[in-house]
Amino acid sequence: MTDVAPTTQAQLRAHFPDLPQSPLIDRAFDYARDRCPAFLFNHAARSWMFAAKLAMLEDVAHDAEILAVSTLLHDLGLTEHAVGPNRFEVNGAGVAATFVREQGFDDRRAQLVWDSIALHATPSIGVFKEPEVALCARGVGADFGTPDNDLLGASAIALAVAAAPRLDMKRRFTACVCHMAETKPETTYPTFIRDFGERLVPGYKAPSWVDVIANGPFSE
Known part of the structure; x- marks a missing residue:
């Protein structure tokens, strides 16, 4: 299969116009898009859409920038840009935390990004943490298939796949x-x-x- 370019913000927002937007989210989007193969970045983009949709459906108060950054950067540890001696989630969490600190995040917000990414593949713990951590794990999980898919509904899932094809x-x-x-x-x-x-x-x-x-x- 010939690879194609990863999805763009314009494509995402054409299908999910309510996605939060800020200069930091834009930078995180580009940071991940430049470092992940297209299939992996599109997975991260769908994870963000699913997480944001779940937060909206359940009216969960949360920091939208932390959730966006965490879902978009959650798989850096599967790339050459976040290598290290630890499990991939921890390697990626360290790189993401450094990135957000450089963007001006304080220690608390950077820690939430670290926790969200480090625990995204351990939902049995993550879902009991702060809303951003739990939503990140749930958004990522929905792109593989979890009970949250029923809550999201077939229409929202189809929109996410249209915006960021599975490749x-x-x-x-x-x-x-x-x-x-x-x-x-x-x-x-x-x-x-x-x-x-x-x-x-x-x-x-x-x-x-x-x-x-x-x-x-x-x-x-």
Whole structure:
């Protein structure tokens, strides 16, 4: 499949005119768009649309800039622009927090961006955090399929896909995370990428806490 350019703000706003707008959101949009392959950026853009729509449907008070920045930058850790020794969410969260601090965010707002991105793939924790953190996780999850899809409705989902086409998302995302499981397996054991490694990557073997506890340095 020949790649195409990632979606633009104009395309998003043509379908979701109520999306929040600010100079900072514009800069975050361009920052992510310049650093992510088109399929991954379009996923981030749809995640933003879904998160913003969920906030509107449920009338959730939140910081719209934090939610926009967090969803747009949430997958930087899957690119070469946020490499590091940690799980991809943490690597990406660090780069995003640095970016927003450079844009003038105080420590509290930068921390919320960090938390939103670091926890976006751990919704069992994220949904109990601040509204921005919870909405980020829910928006990202909706682009894979969660109970929130029923709340969003088929029309909103179709609009998001029209604004930011999926571009072979399932296959490309699978290839992306399998590559990480192959090349940096030690960063994937506590993440959802472990599922891909165990199912699809020959030779992938995650350590087990059963063995850690059984072999611990204690007599009982």
